[in-house]
Amino acid sequence: MTVANTVEGASVTARKTGFRHVVTSIRGDGWASAGIITIAVFILAAIFAPLLTAIPGQNPYTYHLGLLDDSGAPKGWGGGISATHWFGVEPLTGRDLFAIVVYGARTSLLVGVSATILSVLIGVLVGITTGFFGGWYDRVMSRVVDVMFGFPVLVFLIALTAIVPSSIPRPLFMIVVIGLFGWPAISRVVRGQVLSLRERNFVVASTAMGARPGHVLFTQVLPNVTATIIVYATIMVPSMIGFEAALSFLGVGVPPPTPSWGRTIGDAVGWVQTSPMYLVFPGLALLLITLAFNVFGDGLRDALDPKAVRR
Amino acid sequence: MRMLRFILFRLLGMVIVLLVVATVSYAIFYLLPTNPAQLSCGKPCTPENLQRAKEFMGTASPWWQQLWNFLTGIVAGRSFGSGDAAIVCSAPCFGYSFQQNASVTELILSRFPVTASIAGGAAVLWLITGVAGGVISALRRGSALDRGVMTVAIAGVSTPSYLVGLLAILLFGFTLQWLPTGGYVPLTEDPGQWFLHLILPWCTLAFISAAIYARLTRGQMIEVMGEDYIRTARAKGLREPRVVVTHGLRNALIPVVTIFGLDLGALLGGTVIAEKVFSMQGLGAMLIDAVHSLDLQLVVGFTLFAAFLIVFANFVVDLVYGFVDPRVKVGA
Numbered sequence: 001m002t003v004a005n006t007v008e009g010a011s012v013t014a015r016k017t018g019f020r021h022v023v024t025s026i027r028g029d030g031w032a033s034a035g036i037i038t039i040a041v042f043i044l045a046a047i048f049a050p051l052l053t054a055i056p057g058q059n060p061y062t063y064h065l066g067l068l069d070d071s072g073a074p075k076g077w078g079g080g081i082s083a084t085h086w087f088g089v090e091p092l093t094g095r096d097l098f099a100i101v102v103y104g105a106r107t108s109l110l111v112g113v114s115a116t117i118l119s120v121l122i123g124v125l126v127g128i129t130t131g132f133f134g135g136w137y138d139r140v141m142s143r144v145v146d147v148m149f150g151f152p153v154l155v156f157l158i159a160l161t162a163i164v165p166s167s168i169p170r171p172l173f174m175i176v177v178i179g180l181f182g183w184p185a186i187s188r189v190v191r192g193q194v195l196s197l198r199e200r201n202f203v204v205a206s207t208a209m210g211a212r213p214g215h216v217l218f219t220q221v222l223p224n225v226t227a228t229i230i231v232y233a234t235i236m237v238p239s240m241i242g243f244e245a246a247l248s249f250l251g252v253g254v255p256p257p258t259p260s261w262g263r264t265i266g267d268a269v270g271w272v273q274t275s276p277m278y279l280v281f282p283g284l285a286l287l288l289i290t291l292a293f294n295v296f297g298d299g300l301r302d303a304l305d306p307k308a309v310r311r
Numbered sequence: 312m313r314m315l316r317f318i319l320f321r322l323l324g325m326v327i328v329l330l331v332v333a334t335v336s337y338a339i340f341y342l343l344p345t346n347p348a349q350l351s352c353g354k355p356c357t358p359e360n361l362q363r364a365k366e367f368m369g370t371a372s373p374w375w376q377q378l379w380n381f382l383t384g385i386v387a388g389r390s391f392g393s394g395d396a397a398i399v400c401s402a403p404c405f406g407y408s409f410q411q412n413a414s415v416t417e418l419i420l421s422r423f424p425v426t427a428s429i430a431g432g433a434a435v436l437w438l439i440t441g442v443a444g445g446v447i448s449a450l451r452r453g454s455a456l457d458r459g460v461m462t463v464a465i466a467g468v469s470t471p472s473y474l475v476g477l478l479a480i481l482l483f484g485f486t487l488q489w490l491p492t493g494g495y496v497p498l499t500e501d502p503g504q505w506f507l508h509l510i511l512p513w514c515t516l517a518f519i520s521a522a523i524y525a526r527l528t529r530g531q532m533i534e535v536m537g538e539d540y541i542r543t544a545r546a547k548g549l550r551e552p553r554v555v556v557t558h559g560l561r562n563a564l565i566p567v568v569t570i571f572g573l574d575l576g577a578l579l580g581g582t583v584i585a586e587k588v589f590s591m592q593g594l595g596a597m598l599i600d601a602v603h604s605l606d607l608q609l610v611v612g613f614t615l616f617a618a619f620l621i622v623f624a625n626f627v628v629d630l631v632y633g634f635v636d637p638r639v640k641v642g643a
Contacts, residue, residue, distance in 0.1 A: 147328055150573045150625050152617045154580030155598065156336075159614040162602040163340055242471055246580075249473055250587055250595075252602050265473060269588065272477055273485045283474045291469040 025303035032299020038292035042285075046105040053099040056084050060103045060259045064094030071274070079277035087281045090264075091271050097278065101285050103259040108289065111174050111254075112241035118179025119240070120186055120233045127190025128217055128225070132198055142191075145184040153181045154246060161252040170255055178243045186232045193225045227304040234297035238290040245286055261286045317633065325626045330382075332618045337378045340611045381406065381615075406612035410604060415612030418597065425495050425593035428505070429512050430582045434571075437517035437524060442567065444521065445528025446560060449536065457529075464526040467519035472581055476515040476588035483511060493590040512585045520574065524567060531563035538562075565632070572628030576621045 026032045045052055053059055067080050072092040074080030079088030079097065087097035126145075130138040157177055164173045197203055198221070206220050245262030247253035254260040261282040268279035372380075380389060388402035400407045405415040448457040484492035490511055496504040535541065536559050544558045545551075583595030594613065601609040 143328075147332065147622070150576045150621055152576040152579040152621050154577075154583060155595075155614060155617045158583070158598055158602060159610045160339070162605060162607060162610045238469065245471060246473070246584060249471075250583065250599055252599060265477070266587070269477065269590075272481050276481055279474075279477055279481075283477075287470060287474065290471075291466070294465075294469050 022300070022303045026296075026299050029299045029302065031295040032302075035292040035294075035296030035299065038288055039296060042105050042289050042292070043109060045102050046109050049099075049102045049106055052102055053096070056086060056096075056098065058084065058096035058099040060095060060099040061257055062095065064089055064096070067094045068092070073271070073274045074278075079275045081277070088275075088277050090267075091275050091278055097264075097281055100259045100264060101261070101281050104261040104264065104282060105285065105289070107171065107248075107254055107258060107260045108241050108244060108262075108286070111171055111178065111244040112237050114175040115178040115182060115240040115243070116233055116236045118175065119182035119236060120229060122180070123183035123186030124190055124222075124225075124229055126183065127187035128194050128221055130187070131191035131194025132213070132217055132221060138191075141187075145188055148181070148184040151181075154243070157181065157243065157247060158250065158252050161247070170253070171258070174244055174247065174253060178240055182236060182240060182243075186229070186236065189228060189232055190225055193228055194221055197221050197224055231297060231301045231304055234293060234300055238293040241286070241290060241293075318630065321626055321629055325622060328622055329619055332622065333382060333615055334378060336615055336618065337381065337611070338374060340607070340614075341374045341377065405616050406608045408601075408606055408609040408612075410606045411609070415609055415616070418609060419594065419613060419616055422592065422594045422597050424497065425591050426579075426582050426586070426595065428495075428498065428509055429516070429585055429591070429593065430578050432509055432513040433516035433520075433581070433585075434575075434578060436513050437521040438567075438571065440517065441521040441524025442528050442560075442564070444525035446532055446555070446563075448525060448529040449532035449563075450555070452533070460522060460525045460529070463518075464522035467522045470519060472515055472519060473584050473588050475518055476511070476585060479511050479515055480588070493588075495589075495591040495593070508589075512589050512591070515588070516578070516581050516585055524570075527570060528563060528567055531566055532559060535559050535563045568628060568632050572625050572632075575624045575628075579617060579621065 026036060050059075064085075067074055067076075067085070067089050068091065069075050074089045074091060074094070076082065076088075079091075080094075081088045085096050085098065087101060089095060090097055090100065126141055130141045160177050161173075164170075203216060203220050206216050211220075244253060244260070245265070248260040248262030249266040251263070251266060253262055256263065264282040265279060265286070268275075268282070271278050383389065384400060384402070384404035384406070386402060388404050389400055391398045391400065391407055398407060400414045400416075403416055405419065407414050408418060411418065444456070444460050448454075448460050451457055480492045483490045491504075491508050492511075494508055496508050498505045536555075541554060541558055544554045549558075582593065583598065585591070586593045586595040587599070594617075598610065598613055600606075601613070
């Protein structure tokens with residue numbers, strides 16, 4: 001008992017936590033800093049999309065057929081890049097590609113972040129309850145997680161788009177289905193942490209003092225897995241963005257004319273040879289945001305991982 | 312005997328999982344307000360016609376009855392309608408596409424070679440290059456190859472496969488003109504062209520995964536090579552290749568096999584994307600077309616087929632696991 005107490009006591013003083021520590025640690029990590037700056041730029045661009053596209057005076061919906069040649073390809077260098085069309089224009093329609101990419105950030109981030117939140121909520125709830133209560137409930141849910149892990153999720157998501165009633169807005173539907181399939185990974189990680197937390201003295205003490213399971217779970221256990229949850233949530237965002245982009249790429253995601261990077265990349269398939277810039281700009285945007293979330297997530301893990309600090 | 316019991320036990324588990332998956336999927340697809348009979352009823356759609364269409368398709372009965380018909384259809388086949396107009400769907404029947412007038416099984420079989428060619432080749436390529444790259448990186452830590460593989464692995468996690476594929480088409484297809492940019496040639500028709508057309512899809516799908524597997528194998532290999540039994544193997548005079556392969560690699564491969572089983576579902580998804588990038592008419596293209604034309608029987612039938620395929624593949628991986636891992640005592 002004494003030994004355990006000193007170990008826990010020592011770790012509390014030695015382990016730096018809190019917001020300030022995380023900020024210092026991220027600042028010292030070049031990649032993570034670049035990641036969070038990129039994320040911030042994309043979020044700002046998404047929020048201020050109307051203002052940003054107002055600078056060159058564009059929007060993602062107006063056709064500029066005069067900028068296209070007879071085959072429908074944009075005239076001029078780099079897919080019609082000019083002072084007013086910073087990324088050129090879209091083949092066949094002549095819509096401004098810069099506006100499409102900027103507004104596409106709204107779709108990607110909205111679906112990616114919302115689906116992550118939904119997944120995290122389900123995953124954490126399943127994870128802490130299975131880890132804490134155990135028993136047959138844990139065994140059944142673990143089996144469900146096992147099966148869902150190896151599941152052809154993309155095939156299922158595509159199939160589900162066939163039956164969605166048109167009265168439900170497509171982005172909302174995508175958030176829900178992507179979110180509903182994304183929770184197993186985080187639930188398994190959280191469960192693992194809760195399994196070891198359950199045996200810790202403060203949790204045992206709390207239960208022994210007669211605290212109800214709900215109280216123990218949410219005030220004793222949950223705060224101790226928050227760091228893990230934050231790291232996993234950050235790393236999950238890009239895969240959720242990827243699912244939205246993949247579905248839109250395949251033509252079963254966000255319907256036109258709502259801008260979506262995935263759909264634009266999908267449309268660009270037929271223009272790779274004649275107008276490669278049509279692929280490059282939305283592709284680069286998707287790549288950058290995914291990479292940014294991944295490196296920032298890695299940095300967060302280094303900053304928050306108690307093991308890394310203790311060693 | 313123990314082996315047999317092990318296989319039977321796993322088989323039973325697989326059947327239970329399949330039943331649950333089928334029930335849940337069926338419930339989702341049929342509880343949502345969609346009506347295949349309505350779609351095929353035509354205009355003007357009189358209530359009598361609608362009822363007849365429903366009865367013919369078998370969607371007039373409650374959903375659990377439909378599920379039961381579906382499941383027995385897989386095992387024993389089934390028929391739609393009655394009398395002369397009846398359509399027979401022989402086992403294994405995954406439903407009947409009334410739009411295309413063909414059983415889902417036939418439709419799947421006609422497209423299967425395309426998808427199997429893409430997925431199979433990609434999986435072989437990524438396993439071989441991934442594991443080989445990982446072993447070499449682990450044995451030559453810090454070398455140029457080691458650093459290169461690790462960089463690709465980190466960048467690869469963030470790169471969608473269709474971007475890689477489209478850039479590969481642009482570079483090797485249009486600019487260098489080394490390889491065809493798309494389309495599929497059946498193996499039976501022209502093996503050489505079959506291979507040429509599949510190089511880009513294989514490399515596209517394998518590129519990222521291979522790097523991730525290399526990273527995984529490298530980590531495992533480094534850990535395993537530090538174990539006592541490796542020192543023992545060397546001490547008793549075994550030659551280095553034998554130490555690396557039979558004592559090191561065999562143990563390092565165990566988690567790789569696990570991850571590979573889990574990645575099979577993602578491989579199927581990746582194939583759907585590759586088919587669109589390289590304009591191949593495989594199962595993925597079939598599914599997308601079915602979604603667009605609201606061919607629900609085909610969508611549901613194929614989805615369940617895909618789920619069954621993956622669950623079955625995982626069962627096989629589970630069995631392989633028993634052979635690869637010397638510590639897994641079958642029956643335990």
